[in-house]
Amino acid sequence: MKTNFLWGGSVSSMQTEGAWNEDGKGLSNYDVREVKPGYSDWKVGIDFYHTYKEDIKLFAELGMTAYRFSISWARVMPTGGDEVNEKGLDFYESVVDEMIANGIEPIICMHHFDVPNKLVEEYGGWWSKEFTEAFKKFTVVVVDRLGVKVKYWFPMNEQNALMYSSMLFSSKDLPENDSKSRNRRSTQSVHNSHVAGAFLRKYVKQVNPSAQVGGMINYAPFYPTDCNPVTVNKARKIQEMSNFAALDVIVNGEYSSETLAVWEQADILPEMTKDELRLIKENTAEYIGFSYYSSRLVSEETSDDTTPEELSKMAVAMMTNNMEKNPYLEQSKWSWTIDEIGLRTSLNDIYRRYKTPVIILECGMGVIEELNEQNTVEDDYRIEYFRNHIQEMKKAIDLDGVDCFGFLTWGPIDILSSKGEMKKRYGFIYVNRDETDLKDLKRYKKKSFDWFKQVIESNGEEL
Numbered sequence: 001m002k003t004n005f006l007w008g009g010s011v012s013s014m015q016t017e018g019a020w021n022e023d024g025k026g027l028s029n030y031d032v033r034e035v036k037p038g039y040s041d042w043k044v045g046i047d048f049y050h051t052y053k054e055d056i057k058l059f060a061e062l063g064m065t066a067y068r069f070s071i072s073w074a075r076v077m078p079t080g081g082d083e084v085n086e087k088g089l090d091f092y093e094s095v096v097d098e099m100i101a102n103g104i105e106p107i108i109c110m111h112h113f114d115v116p117n118k119l120v121e122e123y124g125g126w127w128s129k130e131f132t133e134a135f136k137k138f139t140v141v142v143v144d145r146l147g148v149k150v151k152y153w154f155p156m157n158e159q160n161a162l163m164y165s166s167m168l169f170s171s172k173d174l175p176e177n178d179s180k181s182r183n184r185r186s187t188q189s190v191h192n193s194h195v196a197g198a199f200l201r202k203y204v205k206q207v208n209p210s211a212q213v214g215g216m217i218n219y220a221p222f223y224p225t226d227c228n229p230v231t232v233n234k235a236r237k238i239q240e241m242s243n244f245a246a247l248d249v250i251v252n253g254e255y256s257s258e259t260l261a262v263w264e265q266a267d268i269l270p271e272m273t274k275d276e277l278r279l280i281k282e283n284t285a286e287y288i289g290f291s292y293y294s295s296r297l298v299s300e301e302t303s304d305d306t307t308p309e310e311l312s313k314m315a316v317a318m319m320t321n322n323m324e325k326n327p328y329l330e331q332s333k334w335s336w337t338i339d340e341i342g343l344r345t346s347l348n349d350i351y352r353r354y355k356t357p358v359i360i361l362e363c364g365m366g367v368i369e370e371l372n373e374q375n376t377v378e379d380d381y382r383i384e385y386f387r388n389h390i391q392e393m394k395k396a397i398d399l400d401g402v403d404c405f406g407f408l409t410w411g412p413i414d415i416l417s418s419k420g421e422m423k424k425r426y427g428f429i430y431v432n433r434d435e436t437d438l439k440d441l442k443r444y445k446k447k448s449f450d451w452f453k454q455v456i457e458s459n460g461e462e463l
């Protein structure tokens, strides 16, 4: 392991910050979302907006050397128009300063699915050119303020999710049965997001040539359930379109021939100008970040339609805990398979194809937990989970020659899940609240805190 290997954690703005209507923040698409019974709203999160100094102290005590977070667009630009909220920028600058003072490298993800709601009302989502232009303005404002202080940047969380989802954001105006229009919206969203991502990389480098600009996807290996060549080819094709279609553009600056063929066949090619394609080609990623949670199965019955709408059905199956069970693997309570060898496979798949340094930006397992009488959680399962995953990562580095420069866990401190659950806990630090009762929001170290601290101190030697 390299001596400057980054160890740390990742979060997003809306899952942590709270302060939903404070200091000039505008309404985001999350603030206006319907809250289903048993889930939390997004108003308080874990109150990081007010507790960041104490939280960063805890992260420093844990030994973390990197922390990846996102910028709430509506906190910085309340309506997504030209108005800038200086207090929002001040907040992020203080967070960055605090991290640097504590020896923690900030890694900024500009966009983690939360946007000013006004933009959604006006333009719908990523398929709109106006929306994409608004993102560029947001980028300029944030990079002008933080560009010289922050070394690691990337534009979007799990950029391939744009491929999966025709829902980013409102598609209410489209008839249910009009799948061609939905697919076209997805491919246009994908393309516009690549334009936006390339713009961010270009602008960051302009402001700070020594910064490192990357890209990020969610990676899952797709295993064929049998050796029938039909199944094997389906798995390959789904893997190609789910994982590599986005990475090819992010890292090589070009759409793959397979992506273009699939889109052409389905008559869903997006509009792409020469200038946009040049921007994409000239501003590729210097590192690849990915989130890793589980592997997936492809069987003979799986559809080999790899248009965005079909791929999104697979992603939805995962998010709704409806995945096919792999008989060789355990699953979490949310039916996500626990597959540490899949992490080694993923690292190899990505590094061999792109020969570009990689960083694991999310990894973890959601668990229902309660504080015991000693005000801690005996989370031996988390220790085991991370021990196994780190061991496999080390094999990828030491035995397979992968250039991996960091391991960041998802939610090093308990945060709201992507759907707004508090019971799905990932952290080394327990936060005392549940879905609807905010309690006192106090932080408590779990047993895994000391274990991960020792892992970092020994640079991955003592597991």
Ligand code: BGP
Residues within 6 Å of the ligand: 012, 157, 158, 218, 291, 362, 366, 410, 416, 417, 418, 419, 424
């Ligand atoms: C990733 C998202 C995160 C995060 C994580 C865990 O896909 O980038 O926002 O929440 O998944 O998912 P969940 O919170 O649903 O357990």
